Amino acid sequence: MSRGDQIASTALGRLFRGQTAIDFYGRRRVGFIIAVVVIIATIGSLFTRGLDLGLDFEGGDAWDIPASQTFGVDEAKAVLEDNGVPTNGARIQRRSSDTNDLITVQIEEVTQANADQITAAFAEAAGVGTDEVNFSFTSSTWGGEITDKAVRALIIFLIIVSIFISIRFEWRMALAALAAMAHDVVVVVGVYTVFGFEVTPGTVIAFLTILGYSLYDTIVVFDRVRENEGKYAGIRMPYEDIVNISMNQVLMRSINTSISSVIPVVSLLLIGSGLLGAVTLREFGLALLVGMISGIYSSIFVATPLLAGFKSNVGRKPRRERLTGDKLRAAVIGSGVTGRLATTGASVDAGSTARSGSHDDDVKTAAVLQPVGQLLTHPPRPRKKKRR
Amino acid sequence: MKRRLWFSLIATVVAVIAALAGNIATNNEPILGLDLQGGLSVILAPEDGATGDDLLVVRDLVRSSLERSGVAEPDVRVQGSNIVVDLPGVKDKEEALRSVSVSGIVELRSVVNFNECAASPAPAVPTDETIAEGRVLDSDGTITVDGDPTGEVTPPVDEESIGFLNDEAKTSFRRSAPDPDAPVETDAPAETDAPAETDAPAETDAPAETDAPADTLAPADSVPADGTEPVAEVPLDLAPTLAPSITGAEFLPTLDGNALCAGPSQASGEVFARDSASVQLGQFGQFSVSVDLRGDGEASWNSLATQCFNRLPSCPSTGVDTDGSARPGQIAIVLDGIVQSAPVVNVPVFDGSVSITGSFTQDEADQLSDVLNRGAFPVQVTPQETRTVSASAGGDSLRAAIIAGLIGLALVLAFLLAYYRWLALVIIGGLTVWAMAVYSAAAFVSGATNYALSLAGVTGIIVAIGVTVDSYVVFFERMKDEIRNGRTLRNAAPRSFNSTWRTIWSADLVSIIGALILFSLSVGSVRGFALYLGITTVCDLFVCFFFTRPAVLLIARSKFMVGKRAFGLEVATS
Numbered sequence: 001m002s003r004g005d006q007i008a009s010t011a012l013g014r015l016f017r018g019q020t021a022i023d024f025y026g027r028r029r030v031g032f033i034i035a036v037v038v039i040i041a042t043i044g045s046l047f048t049r050g051l052d053l054g055l056d057f058e059g060g061d062a063w064d065i066p067a068s069q070t071f072g073v074d075e076a077k078a079v080l081e082d083n084g085v086p087t088n089g090a091r092i093q094r095r096s097s098d099t100n101d102l103i104t105v106q107i108e109e110v111t112q113a114n115a116d117q118i119t120a121a122f123a124e125a126a127g128v129g130t131d132e133v134n135f136s137f138t139s140s141t142w143g144g145e146i147t148d149k150a151v152r153a154l155i156i157f158l159i160i161v162s163i164f165i166s167i168r169f170e171w172r173m174a175l176a177a178l179a180a181m182a183h184d185v186v187v188v189v190g191v192y193t194v195f196g197f198e199v200t201p202g203t204v205i206a207f208l209t210i211l212g213y214s215l216y217d218t219i220v221v222f223d224r225v226r227e228n229e230g231k232y233a234g235i236r237m238p239y240e241d242i243v244n245i246s247m248n249q250v251l252m253r254s255i256n257t258s259i260s261s262v263i264p265v266v267s268l269l270l271i272g273s274g275l276l277g278a279v280t281l282r283e284f285g286l287a288l289l290v291g292m293i294s295g296i297y298s299s300i301f302v303a304t305p306l307l308a309g310f311k312s313n314v315g316r317k318p319r320r321e322r323l324t325g326d327k328l329r330a331a332v333i334g335s336g337v338t339g340r341l342a343t344t345g346a347s348v349d350a351g352s353t354a355r356s357g358s359h360d361d362d363v364k365t366a367a368v369l370q371p372v373g374q375l376l377t378h379p380p381r382p383r384k385k386k387r388r
Numbered sequence: 389m390k391r392r393l394w395f396s397l398i399a400t401v402v403a404v405i406a407a408l409a410g411n412i413a414t415n416n417e418p419i420l421g422l423d424l425q426g427g428l429s430v431i432l433a434p435e436d437g438a439t440g441d442d443l444l445v446v447r448d449l450v451r452s453s454l455e456r457s458g459v460a461e462p463d464v465r466v467q468g469s470n471i472v473v474d475l476p477g478v479k480d481k482e483e484a485l486r487s488v489s490v491s492g493i494v495e496l497r498s499v500v501n502f503n504e505c506a507a508s509p510a511p512a513v514p515t516d517e518t519i520a521e522g523r524v525l526d527s528d529g530t531i532t533v534d535g536d537p538t539g540e541v542t543p544p545v546d547e548e549s550i551g552f553l554n555d556e557a558k559t560s561f562r563r564s565a566p567d568p569d570a571p572v573e574t575d576a577p578a579e580t581d582a583p584a585e586t587d588a589p590a591e592t593d594a595p596a597e598t599d600a601p602a603d604t605l606a607p608a609d610s611v612p613a614d615g616t617e618p619v620a621e622v623p624l625d626l627a628p629t630l631a632p633s634i635t636g637a638e639f640l641p642t643l644d645g646n647a648l649c650a651g652p653s654q655a656s657g658e659v660f661a662r663d664s665a666s667v668q669l670g671q672f673g674q675f676s677v678s679v680d681l682r683g684d685g686e687a688s689w690n691s692l693a694t695q696c697f698n699r700l701p702s703c704p705s706t707g708v709d710t711d712g713s714a715r716p717g718q719i720a721i722v723l724d725g726i727v728q729s730a731p732v733v734n735v736p737v738f739d740g741s742v743s744i745t746g747s748f749t750q751d752e753a754d755q756l757s758d759v760l761n762r763g764a765f766p767v768q769v770t771p772q773e774t775r776t777v778s779a780s781a782g783g784d785s786l787r788a789a790i791i792a793g794l795i796g797l798a799l800v801l802a803f804l805l806a807y808y809r810w811l812a813l814v815i816i817g818g819l820t821v822w823a824m825a826v827y828s829a830a831a832f833v834s835g836a837t838n839y840a841l842s843l844a845g846v847t848g849i850i851v852a853i854g855v856t857v858d859s860y861v862v863f864f865e866r867m868k869d870e871i872r873n874g875r876t877l878r879n880a881a882p883r884s885f886n887s888t889w890r891t892i893w894s895a896d897l898v899s900i901i902g903a904l905i906l907f908s909l910s911v912g913s914v915r916g917f918a919l920y921l922g923i924t925t926v927c928d929l930f931v932c933f934f935f936t937r938p939a940v941l942l943i944a945r946s947k948f949m950v951g952k953r954a955f956g957l958e959v960a961t962s
Contacts (some may be wrong), residue, residue: 036753137774145433145772153909157902162900168894179439205917209851212902212921216855216895220862223891245546253858261854264796268850271792284847288397292854 006083015252023330024247025240028305035183035302042190052198060108061115063122064134067094067101071126076103077377079121103182109139150204154211161215169226169338172310177218180295180303185296188287197286210291217257218299225304226248241331243308247300248332258296264290279317390945404821407828418830419463421474421842421916424590424786428484428776432471432769445761446769447471451520452758454484462838467915471769474840482795485774494657494759496689497650498696498703498717499730505639505649640720642727650720650727651702654692657721657760659685660742665760667753668743675753676745677762681738690737692719697736707732721759728759789846797853804857808864814939815860821935822856825927833923845920853922855899859932863888863940881944885937892932899925 014020048342065076073092073289080090091106101127110118115137158178165174188210225246232242269285411417432450434443450473451464463474473486614891637654657802664680681689696703696717703717720730733743745758801819805812826849830841866888870880903922 083761127610133776135774135776137771139433139770139772149910153906153914156909157905160901160905161898164898205914207846208902208906208914209848209921212857212899213851215898215902216858218897219895220858220891223894227887239732241681248868250865252868253861256807256861256865257854260857261802261851262792263799263803264853265851266801267796268789268792271788271795288847288851292851 019329020248020251022248022334023244025244025305025308031301031305038190039186042186045190045193049193051193052196052371060106061110061139062106062136065103065122065126066128066132067103068126073103075125076105079125083118160257169222173222173307176257176303176307176310177215179306180210180218180298181214183298183302184210184291184294188291189288203287206287209288210295213292214295214298216305217295221250221299221304239311240308244328245331247304254296254300261292393942397938398874401594403820404824408824411828411831416831416835418841419834421840424843426473430473430771431773431774434769443471449758465622495722496654496692497653497720497722498721499636499706500649500651501704502649504636521771636754640725640727648727648730655688659689660760665757667757675748675750676743677753677757678741678743680741693733693738694736696733723759729756733789785843789843793850796850800857811864814936817939818931818936822927822931825931826924829927842916844917848917848920849924859892859928862891877944881941893929896925896929
């Protein structure tokens with residue numbers, strides 16, 4: 001029988017055994033300050049550097065031409081000039097990776113006939129067939145339309161999700177979850193503006209993925225909070241304690257999940273874009289990576305402390321300081337499943353202390369704080385050997 | 389209870405494998421998007437407000453136009469207020485692009501003498517003299533044969549001649565036969581007669597065309613370089629004295645690369661009733677196209693028809709019938725500046741409907757009917773986004789995404805195996821079932837709806853690996869807690885599942901809501917992403933309930949785990 005009675009001596013061991021006692025709520029200011037710094041940095045960068053909106057949002061024509069010794073940025077520029085396209089508004093970049101070497105050219109909208117002509121000219125200059133030249137055209141109104149539609153879809157999505165969370169959990173949780181999600185999006189936008197990555201429809205998809213992932217992760221954490229809320233409903237456990245206990249309980253799950261989620265994305269980023277040279281995967285992967293890490297971070301360090309903040313003024317005032325250290329640890333371990341057991345296990349003491357005049361809550365709290373070994377006074381009743 | 393669990397487990401595995409086998413057996417695999425296999429994608433938007441029905445019509449028009457240009461089963465669909473054309477893997481991108489970018493305006497113009505166009509530059513296309521147009525317009529579409537006054541009608545057609553005719557007809561139509569036979573006659577009457585096989589066609593009118601083309605083609609072919617020459621000369625010969633008197637006349641290319649001189653546009657395709665053009669098979673196997681006139685379009689159509697029938701200067705006779713009398717004028721049906729057909733008008737006033745007869749093949753008749761339908765339906769569409777991706781770049785992305793995904797998956801499994809030890813077997817089994825289910829669903833959905841698996845979809849799936857693994861992590865972490873608190877594995881498993889299931893469906897439901905909303909409201913690649921997000925999430929829920937639950941519960945009941953390490957704890961005997 002292994003009951004995990006022993007508290008592991010190392011931090012890692014405690015983490016592994018679910019015996020952590022981190023005072024997340026007490027350190028909420030750290031999380032908030034980091035969030036505020038990130039938001040300020042992002043806004044600052046947005047104003048000074050702006051976002052590099054790609055072709056799809058601004059409209060225009062673009063080509064991807066295989067680069068070679070004899071075909072580089074200058075040659076591409078020459079081709080544009082030969083075809084009467086002003087090169088000062090054009091954006092010509094060389095994007096290369098191990099296996100790919102492309103010249104990307106973007107110009108403002110020209111007529112289709114012109115575009116065909118330029119495609120042929122590029123192919124000729126680069127010494128490849130026109131099939132090897134990727135051409136894209138986007139009308140300037142289209143980018144606006146994509147954005148409008150995505151924004152509209154997003155707003156409707158957020159409204160419906162808020163309603164869903166409000167029904168399934170409560171509205172404060174919806175608010176906290178949306179705040180955490182906004183935090184994640186701001187972080188990713190920050191990465192884009194600070195590093196000057198181009199925003200493409202792929203980026204929009206990465207944003208949406210991050211949004212969804214952030215909400216998903218927050219809901220998993222909130223579900224545990226909700227469950228513990230029910231467990232401690234009888235003993236008026238302060239909300240900060242519930243939050244702390246829940247956080248510590250889901251910590252290992254969050255770590256495992258983040259490792260499992262991040263590994264494929266890192267693989268996409270390193271192997272897909274680095275080794276195999278799919279240039280499009282690179283920025284996409286980076287956005288996803290940052291967003292997912294931020295999503296996991298925010299559900300623990302932003303969403304939940306925020307929720308505790310929203311809830312702390314609700315209901316009766318707690319009668320004591322919140323639990324810390326070993327007391328918190330005991331609650332984390334003991335209440336993992338047996339929140340109810342804790343109160344019954346301490347019923348004997350409860351009777352005596354109640355008589356001595358102290359408050360009922362203290363007794364019940366004390367019960368929760370007992371070491372695990374005392375929670376279960378006897379091993380579970382053996383199951384009858386009957387086939388169910 | 390135990391039997392139910394076994395049933396659920398086995399049924400799930402069998403069902404998923406069967407679905408996969410079915411998809412593989414029928415060669416049903418997910419359609420790869422443009423960015424994964426190269427190809428062409430165009431998004432068209434109507435210029436003015438168009439209703440959903442309008443878009444459907446335009447969609448069909450674009451689709452048939454693409455099919456004609458040789459693209460098999462083009463993926464053309466309406467998304468929101470746009471039309472999305474995806475042609476992954478298409479070979480001839482430029483040709484396809486041309487087929488897609490039709491502005492769709494059909495004009496009706498009279499065919500005038502060549503000298504009217506003398507002032508305007510000849511079209512770049514090599515022109516050629518025109519040929520007697522075999523097609524005839526009849527009112528009512530009932531009597532196609534008699535429409536032709538030429539008297540070609542005479543001899544009944546026998547089987548052979550029909551066959552022959554049709555072949556010929558094809559040629560003539562392709563090269564666009566029509567036209568002013570004026571030149572023909574003058575230049576090479578002898579030849580014209582030759583075709584005199586004409587008699588046979590008589591009924592179909594085809595004959596006229598048939599022979600004519602034969603003749604004309606010859607010269608055209610023989611002197612390809614200066615195709616323009618004959619044009620210039622012929623008209624001069626014919627009517628050297630006539631000065632251009634019609635403003636707005638210009639040379640227009642015909643379908644075969646010839647040209648004819650058309651007067652100003654007198655009506656648009658809107659005179660025809662919407663979606664009314666259809667192909668009919670006549671008594672002798674000849675095809676004709678009939679189309680209804682719209683109430684408010686009848687007047688303008690008839691005004692044009694009357695001019696032509698009466699051979700007014702604005703629509704002069706362009707040829708001579710076999711009996712030597714001047715034939716009525718022709719109406720050119722022009723789509724995007726290209727003459728689709730230029731039938732001779734045999735009736736001055738049409739009542740309600742028009743029938744165009746001639747020696748069409750079915751394809752040609754279908755094409756003409758498409759044109760008339762399109763003309764009746766002038767929604768202007770303009771390309772909003774055009775994207776071509778070379779096949780090599782697409783293949784690179786696909787390979788990169790697949791390799792990255794597989795390596796990522798392997799690493800995740802290695803991590804879980806190290807962490808959960810024996811229980812990780814359930815995860816491996818579950819992920820395998822999940823992957824098969826996702827593949828089958830993707831193959832099915834993309835087969836049924838034409839939604840291609842794009843790069844966005846692939847990355848969506850890669851991200852979904854993390855979310856799917858999370859179901860197991862939440863479940864097992866919960867079990868770990870329960871066991872640590874003194875429960876037996878057997879006892880802990882069902883309890884943990886109950887609370888885990890609640891967590892998972894709450895969280896997954898948010899993803900599904902997101903997928904549904906994005907799918908219905910967004911456009912382009914975002915939609916593909918939403919589709920695959922939805923598929924993977926639903927598969928996750930499915931596998932979690934019907935595979936993971938019975939698998940874990942059964943393991944928990946058996947002696948399998950006893951004494952083995954899992955969760956970093958030794959599992960106690962129960």
